[in-house]
Amino acid sequence: xxxxxVKQKTKKVVANxxxxxxxxxxxxxxxxxxxxxxxxxxxxxxxxxEEEFDIEMDVEKAQEVQSIGGxxxxxxxxx
Numbered sequence: 001x002x003x004x005x006v007k008q009k010t011k012k013v014v015a016n017x018x019x020x021x022x023x024x025x026x027x028x029x030x031x032x033x034x035x036x037x038x039x040x041x042x043x044x045x046x047x048x049x050e051e052e053f054d055i056e057m058d059v060e061k062a063q064e065v066q067s068i069g070g071x072x073x074x075x076x077x078x079x
Contacts, residue, residue, distance in 0.1 A: 042063060
């Protein structure tokens, strides 16, 4: 899967979990500071990414990822 496809799917998942419009999500948006995700939503995002991409991530390392761009790179490492 190409990086651009991963980015689009990542943004779609984030928009669904955080109940916001996909167009509001920039590539360098921080999950907490820019998008307002709390710790529970962070766990929901990890679960949603695993389901969307059919992968199993290292949860501790996944929780260290703080931006959309970081998530795209992190997820790409599992594909």
